[in-house]
Amino acid sequence: MIIKQSDMEQTGIVPFDQYELPSFPVDIFPNWLGQFVLSVSDASQTPTDASGFAALSVLSTALSKKFLIRPFTRGSWTELNNLYTVVIMPSGERKSVVHNAFVWPVIEYEKRKRKEALQDKDSDSDEDGSMPRFIADDTTPEKLIGLMKKNNERMAVLSSEGGLFEMLDGKRYTTTPNLDVYLKSYTGDYLAVDRMGRPSEVLNNPILTIGLFVQPSVLQGLPDRLADRGLFGRFLYAKPRSMRGKRDVTPKEIDEHAAQKFYASITAMMEFNPKYPIQLSLSEEAQELFLAFLKEQEESLNNDLAFDFMTSWTERLPAHLLRIASLLHAAEQFELGEDVLGDINRIISLDTIERVLGTIQYFVDHALAAFGCIKSDEELESAKYLWNVLVREGKQDYRKQYIWQKTKGKFARVERLDTAISILRQRSYLDIETDCSKPGRKALLIRLNPKAIELFDPYRSKRASVNQAERISLPKEIVKG
Incomplete structure (x- = not known):
């Protein structure tokens, strides 16, 4: 069985206040991105999990709504390529340093596009809120819907803090927030909002990326309704071990060559705007391997009591893996930081699927640890x-x-x-x-x-x-x- 907590003979017992978790598998990334992940992790003295998840979130921000994946030649199953991710780290673990290093090219691209738009309008202000936006941070569901409507129904909520979960928990507002925009924007489902005293708003194909760094206390005791509606199942989780007390205090810089390559590649992805989403598919060998995984996954869902309390997450694990595979495959096409519209390889190789399937135990173990935080x-x-x-x-x-x-x-x-x-x-x-x-x-x-x-x-x-x-x-x- 692929999805299985290690047997007792192979794994030490984990005390109630401790998890022994694997480190993020950086080797899943193409070389240019893996080098930047390692460089940021080393310079900031943070776990590779933080940089690895930030990299996935930025790929999703730059490539969402530009690709989709249809894994099998037969059947109608398709997946989008946007991700929801959350990294659980205590205060003082340098989350902001990692977050800023990865969102930098997206923010710079947004600034440039807003400047160009203002020049076209012959104005120096954005009073009507019509300037291009790609990233939001502290925003309500209602405001997020408006932002997506003005920006091709596409947005990323990226933050080094856990304000989104605090809002969804009702801790910051007297009324219970509406989850629909977060639920439907994961799968691109039609969303119509009709409220008294406000104009109606319709999103036909909303696509959202969420990439958050949160403290464990933010997740503890979150209401059951978030799990009941499947919101938790839409996230990938990382709960890295703290490096406090083990850091190399010698000052280090992020490798300049790796940073330039990262900046150029992400900028090229942001500039890349095909008229319609490009459909990716698996090679025949990759299809066979992924189908074998699906069969074992289904058996584990039917028989494995250990996953009963995180059912919505395990049900979506194949979709998570396909989305990651599509992002990794697309990222390989942009290694030179150039416009590759006419040269996109639409077949995802066996090697890419093997690398992605090799992450299963990592994501399962970290999801279990995260659900341990979420659980009361x-x-x-x-x-x-x-x-x-x-x-x-x-x-x-x-x-x-x-x-x-x-x-x-x-x-x-x-x-x-x-x-x-x-x-x-x-x-x-x-x-x-x-x-x-x-x-x-x-x-x-x-x-x-x-x-x-x-x-x-x-x-x-x-x-x-x-x-x-x-x-x-x-x-x-x-x-x-």
Whole structure:
């Protein structure tokens, strides 16, 4: 199975306050972009995850609505190429340095286009808000709709802060914001807004890019309605390990050659404006490989309880991967920073798909960690409670039905028990097997990890003292009675 949390034999147990996560696979990028990602990461002394995600967001900003991908020769499945990404980093981790390094060519391009537009209008102000825009930051859904309407129904919300999530949570406004523009602009769905006291606004094919850096506290306790409507499932997540205390304090500069190449390539992408989106497809070998992945992915969705609490994300994982593949393929075409309209290769190679499929475990592990942030403290405490119950019972194997009977007073609904089991499994405290020993409906067997019991058994000392008392020899007179 491709999508699977590592087995207990292969992975150390992850404490409740810690995740062991892989680093961003920079080698998925074409050489010119990978060099810039590494250079920014080294100069800022930040994890490669931050620069890698910023690179993906800028590619999406520059290329969205210009390409789409139809993976298979047969069928009608097509995907756009815009991405929603979020990097979870604490305060003081130099998020702004990374963010500014990557959005710089887009901002410079926007400034140039606005200056040209003002010259055409023979004006020095933008009172009617008609000047070109490509990036927004702190904006309400209503304002975002207006910006997209004036800018070819295309926009990027890029920010080094988490204001968007604070707004969606209702923390910054008294009314609950409308999610429709964020939901429909991921897939380019028709959006019509008719409100009392405001002109009607219609977006026929809105395309949005979101690239955010947020602090963990911004995500904690977000309302269930965001997950219920599938917003969380539209994001790719990174939760890099902090480099605080491990940084090389020697001053470093971003490599000038890598920066110039990056600037020229992103500018060429921004200038590139085909009349219609260019359709990309997979080579025959790439189609076979991606189809094999889809079959294993579907099986994992059907059988893997560990992913029940992030269903909307796992359902969209194939779409995420195709979008990344289309961006990487297009980025390869712009390596020289030139107009390539007549030379676009429309076939995505087997090598590109292999590189993208190689990122699966990275994105799965980081999504699990991010959902751990999003999930409320109550659910994490429930997982700890369940672990204590299982350890206190003193067995290694349990049927799920037995556990439910023991804990339903706490969990009330079996879905809450499933979530607690999922958290424990994801952290390698336990594993799940199907019990086929009896005919009829197959029961789930919960098997505790012996290493986890050894490391995190809160009752071990108590049991040890009891066992020691049982081994003490009785006086002979008592034995004789």
